[in-house]
Amino acid sequence: GENVEQHPSTLSVQEGDSAVIKCTYSDSASNYFPWYKQELGKGPQLIIDIRSNVGEKKDQRIAVTLNKTAKHFSLHITETQPEDSAVYFCAASEDDKIIFGKGTRLHILP
Amino acid sequence: GAGVSQTPSNKVTEKGKYVELRCDPISGHTALYWYRQSLGQGPEFLIYFQGTGAADDSGLPNDRFFAVRPEGSVSTLKIQRTERGDSAVYLCASSISGGGETQYFGPGTRLLVL
Numbered sequence: 650g651e652n653v654e655q656h657p658s659t660l661s662v663q664e665g666d667s668a669v670i671k672c673t674y675s676d677s678a679s680n681y682f683p684w685y686k687q688e689l690g691k692g693p694q695l696i697i698d699i700r701s702n703v704g705e706k707k708d709q710r711i712a713v714t715l716n717k718t719a720k721h722f723s724l725h726i727t728e729t730q731p732e733d734s735a736v737y738f739c740a741a742s743e744d745d746k747i748i749f750g751k752g753t754r755l756h757i758l759p
Numbered sequence: 760g761a762g763v764s765q766t767p768s769n770k771v772t773e774k775g776k777y778v779e780l781r782c783d784p785i786s787g788h789t790a791l792y793w794y795r796q797s798l799g800q801g802p803e804f805l806i807y808f809q810g811t812g813a814a815d816d817s818g819l820p821n822d823r824f825f826a827v828r829p830e831g832s833v834s835t836l837k838i839q840r841t842e843r844g845d846s847a848v849y850l851c852a853s854s855i856s857g858g859g860e861t862q863y864f865g866p867g868t869r870l871l872v873l
Contacts, residue, residue: 653801655801680859681859683861683862685864690866691866691867692763692850692864692865692866692867693802693850693864694864695861695862695863698861738801738802740801742859744815744858744859745790745792745807745809745814745815745854745857745858745859746804746807746815746817746818747792747794747802747804747862748804749801749802749803750801751799751800751801752799752800752801
């Protein structure tokens with residue numbers, strides 16, 4: 650079955666700097682890659698997703714890239730703000746079963 | 760509009776007891792999912808409903824876990840003979856039609872088995 654690895658587990662960046670989270674997946678059949686943000690005591694919230702027919706997608710300060718050959722995908726957050734502090738999960742899916750990484754705790758330092 | 764709602768938000772029970780967790784999906788969403796999230800981990804898939812039927816229950820850990828969705832809307836996750844290892848956050852999600860469409864998550868039910 651699918652396995653998703655996510656790095657780093659914890660990331661601290663200065664406010665205004667960029668943050669990058671990287672993931673790898675194992676199943677070449679996976680074709681959908683969502684990213685979720687989870688704040689303390691809340692459910693995961695979708696922030697951006699990408700499908701396997703594109704290599705990059707951008708939404709304001711957030712961008713995702715996908716390298717199908719290497720089975721890598723990454724989340725880039727630019728101009729980080731205090732409200733970006735949360736746990737971020739990458740995930741991969743071929744069908745309706747989403748397989749999540751273990752998460753990255755992002756701290757935005759003042 | 761209203762998002763996915765889950766009740767109760769917190770549940771404390773004793774080992775060996777039976778619990779029911781409820782999920783109300785977004786109105787009109789035909790697909791419903793249950794995940795379990797242990798502390799410090801990502802959500803793990805349990806079961807997926809398309810309408811009233813369980814399309815994929817491969818994530819249910821054992822036969823103590825069962826879920827229903829009798830009218831194709833509200834779903835109930837049932838856990839029999841609870842064990843301390845069942846303590847986790849149980850998340851419900853829904854999507855408009857399944858088939859890889861975006862899944863929207865509820866706030867979860869935090870289950871603690873003493």
